[in-house]
Amino acid sequence: MFIINCPYCGERDQTEFSSGGEAHIVRPKQPTELSDDEWAEFLFMRKNIKGIQFERWNHSHGCRKWFNVVRDTSNDKIHAVYKMGEKPPVNK
Amino acid sequence: MTQELRINNKKFIDQTNRLSFKFNGEKLYGYKGDTLASALLANNIHLVGRSFKYHRPRGIMTCGSEEPNAIVQIGNDPSLTDPNVRATEIELYEGLEAFSQNCWPNVKFDIGGINNLLSPLLPAGFYYKTFMWPAGFWEKYEFFIRHSAGLGKSPTKPDPDIYDHKYYHCDVLVVGGGISGIMAAKLSAENNNETLLLDDKNILGGTTIYQNNDCFTIDDNHTNYWLEKEIKNIKNIKNLTIKTRTSLAAYHGYNYLLAKENITDHLNPDERKGKIRQRLWKIRAKKVIIATGSIERPLIFNNNDRPGIMLSSAIKKFIDFYGVKTGKEISLFTNNDSAYETAISLKKSGVNIVSIIDIRDESSSKIVKEVEKHNIKIYWNHTIVNTEGYRRISFIEIMQLSDDGSGVIGKKIKLKTDCLGISGGWTPMVHLFTQSGGKLKFRSDDNVFLPDKNKTPSDQISIGSCNGDFDIKDIILNSNKDVKTFLGIENSPFDNIKVESSKEEKKRNIWLLPSDKPIGKTKPFLDFQNDSTAKDVKLALREGFKSIEHVKRYTTTGMGTDQGKLSNMHALGIIAETTGTNMGELGTTTFRPPYTPLTFGAIVGRNVGEFFDHTRKTAMHNWHVQNKAQFENVGQWKRAWYYPKNGESMYDAVQRESKAARESVGILDASTLGKIDIQGTDASEFLNRVYTNAWSKLAIGKCRYGLMLNEDGMVYDDGVTTRLDQNHYIMTTTTGGAANVLSKLEDYLQTEWPELDVYLTTVTDHFSTISICGPNSKKILSKVIPDLDLSDQNFPHMSFKNSIINGIKCRVMRISFTGEHSYEINIQSNYAKHVWELCMDAGKNYNITPYGTETMHLLRAEKGFIITGQDTDGTMTPSDLQMDWIIGKKKFDFIGKRSLYRSDTIRDDRKQLVGLLTDDPKEILEEGAQIVEKLNQKPVEMLGHVTSSYFSPNLNKSIALAVMKSGKKLKGKKFFVPMENKNINVTVTDTVFFDKENKRLNA
Structure with a gap:
């Protein structure tokens, strides 16, 4: 069980957070212009990497804010935490 | 029966405090300080249980948590009985009652023992192979298999004991209170670290605390003397918290660990009353020092499982610590020097040693020389080829090993013995290290897997014998050095310590020892609890299993309550040898928590009964209770389900309520529907995006039904939203979906549309909702709020009015989920019961009938209104629901729109x-x-x-x-x-x- 440094509240136990899956998947601005395949890419395709993964987390039992986390899924080491809309501080 | 095998005046046993206990109904005596195992052995009882598959008689084999055989049922109270307790771990108390498991009618004569005779027919994978076909027959087989399987019996009544959880943060956690753990705790605490030291035994000191052999000294005294002084000293260090009887169960990431403290299990039932039984510690440590020691390995030879065959180190602990002789004529069988320490302890206590059988050619270490002085017969380069004795070992047969150790030569020698100590070397307890994510490396000199310092995930070290140091000198010097580096300490009181020991130089290892019989005719047990033998492992390999994880599951090696603490290394060794693989490459099976079994009670703690989950009740709940409502759980809510009158059945009550609501007037507590207050200049635009229909043109004071989809186009939630003001809406959601809808909306606002000026607040609990429906609902409302103009012109269907009842502000919506003329009064929750009663009073002459969720469901079904979650299941689009009318086709976008025309x-x-x-x-x-x-x-x-x-x-x-x-x-x-x-x-x-x-x- 890891500790996440919420950018708004500081270090808290993982139990206070919920995971929102892969980060930096932007919802298309004009979905109606997309083909079925392009829409399916946005809708269904998610990476499941062993290693460095960029993911969304929500401090659901705290400030309820969403933010991004760079986590190594092989050992749960968190390399960076940054707010929504900010550029990843490590190379994506 | 007397304790004929007891040695008097042992420090750890209080002979002034005699305790009576019962084993399988027989009254016996032991002393304060005994475990059940030591007390049984003092009464010359070795046979305590039957093995799982063949029902072979089995005895106490170890003196610790690795015990595979001596697993007993404690007590027979239907709510307090405790199955699968290791006799070696439970401390004796007055009145303790224990029973053998897995045997019927009793441990001495067990009908299942017939499986032993049938054992040639019960190879590895027997159940998989036999009972899979024909498929339909499983139900018939299952009855018999379930009947004969299983270890102890679960309690049948609720557990009355109290369990506790404790959160703990510290700088340094030291796991294990043996010599290296004591040293580490002292170094840590004396250097300004808040330190927690845990040990699973009732006293600190590990194996060193009873080591008084002349070959091993610290500062010219026996090692136990030195350690006792240290233990006395550390108890006064203020930064140090010591918890005994506390076993570490799990080591998770980020140094989060779980430990179970036994608080009353060693007390008699009277002393336990009102006290907490066990406490689960949830520990977050900045640094962790693992000093969990090692356990001795058995040797794998033909018939190595008879009662009376024990680990050599266990014999030593029973005699040196508990003062119990495990036999009168003891033999020792070894491949290393540590059995010689046992020999000296036995000799000192006057036990006759028949012989020592050593598979090595010779050893010239100090301790072996010491043993030779006592004129004990040592059979070098010999092995045991067979043992005899059904309920207790009586003879061993030994032969000389061939040059390469693969066979036996010469004449068979038969020796009479009533207890056999076996020692196959030591296995470091690396469980916690690997649980934390650490990787192991293999040391081939003595075939051990050790923590790889370069592959350690968190801030931790392993010291002592769990790190592969088995010699007391190495243990002390390396523990001191490693802890100093780990904690950044310059000087240590242990820097100039003088340690003498007997260095073991000669090693030899044979995983499966040969017999004069072909392997097919032998029973060399690997896993004593699950009865898997070396033969089974070889069979699995012949049948094509290669991965160690698969062999484990196929043969069930290492799958008992001991989790293979004794058997795993030999299984690996035999697999490596048979397949010609290097053990290091083969790797180990995964070590999973818990290290030793946890009770469900400890895991659950106080979260039982009404504390198991939150219960949400509406403001009118007590009224429903008083009016005999039956309740239904909807999420965490208790909702009135129906109100039976005069012993009505549910069916009858619902029929009556449904008729009344359509014929006159019904009243429903709809408070549990989710309510989200939406404000901001972009509130209308936001609703446009989250609902399928259009919202921009909804006039202030009007209500509209909305359907919310997931991005995949499937219906997610629905409800009525009301425009209270230009930039102010109140949205209702389904009862069960409220929290998820809010989270989903927040997610979109924060991550996809941060440019929108919208604020969401949950007000579900702040407002209560009273729904009045039926042809007479207007009459009721006009009595409750006489000032409100209820004409269709002023207050049409799908509109809302602010109003006041007895000076209390409320919002009244004219909306309907039943198809009847109906109103919903939303009022601050603390006044809601009062208003509900006003409505009831106003409806007296109209047979106002309270109805519950079941009637609500019936009424809406008459109208064909859906309930999301009942008529939908996450695979229904609005079109599937024949609700195409609610899709705003002209809208640029809304959540899920694009998915509505996927192929x-x-x-x-x-x-x-x-x-x-x-x-x-x-x-x-x-x-x-x-x-x-x-x-x-x-x-x-x-x-x-x-x-x-x-x-x-x-x-x-x-x-x-x-x-x-x-x-x-x-x-x-x-x-x-x-x-x-x-x-x-x-x-x-x-x-x-x-x-x-x-x-x-x-x-």
Whole structure:
């Protein structure tokens, strides 16, 4: 069980957070212009990497804010935490 | 029976405190300080249980948590009995009652023992191979297998004990209170670290605390003397917390660890009363020092499982610590020097040693020389080829090993013995290290897996014998050095310590020792609890299993309550040898928590009964209780389900309530619906994006029904939203969906549309909702709020008014989930019960009838209104629900819009919502029942299923909603609903059964 440094509240136990899956998947601005395949890419395709993964987390039992986390899924080491809309501080 | 094998005046046993206990009904005595195992051995009882598969007699084999055999049931109280307790771990108390497990009628004569004779027919994978076919027969086999399987018996009544949880943060956690753990705790605490030291035994000191052998000294004294002084000293260090009887169960990431403290298990039942039984420690440590030691390995030879065959180190602990002789004529069988320490302890206590059988050629270490001085016969380069004795070992047969150790030569020698100590070297307890994510490396000199310092995930070190140091000198010097580096300490009181020991130089290892019989005729047990033998492992390899994880599961090696603490290394060794693989490459099976079993009680702690989950009650809850409501759980809410009168059945109550609501007036507590307050200049735009229909033109004071989709186009939630003001809405959601809807909306606002000026607040608990429905609802409301103009012109359907009841502000909506003329009063929750009572009072002359969720469901089904989650299941689009009218086709976008014309969502053979009428109007369908077209088709095609079904008292016939393949095209067609004992004829209809023209809304 890891500790996440919420950018708004500081270090808290993982139990206070919920995971929102892969980060930096932007919802298309004009979905109606997309083909079925392009829409399916946005809708269904998610990476499941062993290693460095960029993911969304929500401090659901705290400030309820969403933010991004760079986590190594092989050992749960968190390399960076940054707010929504900010550029990843490590190379994506 | 007397304790004929007891040695007097041992420090750790209080002989002034005699305790009586019962084993299998027989009254016996032991002393304070004993474990159940040591007390049984003092009474010359070795046979304590039967093995799992062959029901072979088994005895106490170890003196710790690795015990595979001496697993007993404690007590026989239906709520307090404790199964699968290791006799070696439970401390004796006055009145303790223990029973053997896995035997019937008793441990001495066990009918299952017939499996032993049948054992050639029960190879590895026997159950998998035999009972899989024919498939339909499993149910018949299962009864017999379940009956004969399993270890202890679970309690049958609720557990009355109290369990506790404790959160703990510290700088340094030291796991294990043996010599290296004591040193580490002292160094840590004396250097300003808040330190927690845990040990699973009742006293600190590990194995060193009873080591008083002349070959091992610290500062010229016996090692136990030195350690005792240290223990006395550390108890006064203020930064140090010491917890004994506390076993570490799990080591998770980020140094989060779980430990179980036994608080009353060693007390007699009277002393336990009112106290907490066990406490689960949830520890977050900045640094962790693992000093969990090692356990001795058995040796794998023919018939190595008889009662009386024990680990050599266990014999030593029983004699040196508990003062119990485990036999009168003891033999030792070893491949290393540590059995010689046992020999000296036995000799000192005057026990006759028959012989030592050593598979090595020779050893010239100090301790072996010491043993030789006592004229003990040592058979070098020999092995045991067989043992005899059914309920207790009586003879061993030994032969000389061939040069390469693969066979035996020479003459067989038979020796009489009543206890055999076996020592196959040591296995470091690396469980916690690997649980934390650490990787192991293999040391081939003595075949051990050790923590790899370069592959350690968190801030931790392993020291002592769990790190592969088995010599006391190495342990002390390396523990001191490593802890100093780990904690950044310059000087240590242990820097100039003088340690003497006997260095072991000679090693030899044979994983499976040969016999004069072919392997097929032998029983060399690997896993004593699960009865898997070296033969089984070899069979698994012959049958093509290669991965160690697969061999483990196929043979069940290492899958008992001891989790293979004794057996795993030999299984690995035999696999490596047979397949010609390097053990290091083969790796180990995964070590999973818990290290030793945890009780469910400890895991759950205080979260039992009403504390198991939150219960949410509405402001009117007590009124419902007083009026005999039956309740239904909806999420965490308790909702009034129906209100039976005069012993009515649920069916009758619902029929009465449903009729009353349509004929006069009904009242419903709708407070549990989710309510989200939405404010901000972009609130309308936000609603446009989250609902399928258009919101921009909704006038202030009007209400609108909305359907919310997931991005995949499937219906997610629904509810009525009211425009309170230009930039202010109140949204209602389903009861169960409230929290998820809020989270989803927040997610979109924060991550996709941060530019929108919108604020969301949950107000579900702040407002209560009273729904009044039926032709007389207007009359009731006009009595409760006389000032409010209820004319259709002023207050039409789907609109809202601010109002005041007895000086209390409220919002009144004219909306309907039943198709009747109805109102919802939303009022601050702390006044809601009062207003509810006002409504009841106002409705006295109109037979106002409180109704629950079941009636609500029936009434809305008459109107064909869906319930998300009942008529939908996350695979229904609005079109599937025949709700195309609610899709704002002109809207640029909304959540899920693009998905509504994916190739899959536009198929016409999707399951679609339909109405169903039974040909016999009295026949009520079962929800979930399947619908088919042809009765005699195999396999029959399932066309859909019933989602809602009721008997409508207002239509006097049975009605149902269902989802069916291509349902929209099926109106008027006939189908069957096959049930267990009949086939019900049904006809597909429209989804609206009652008041199709919606006349009653304005009645």
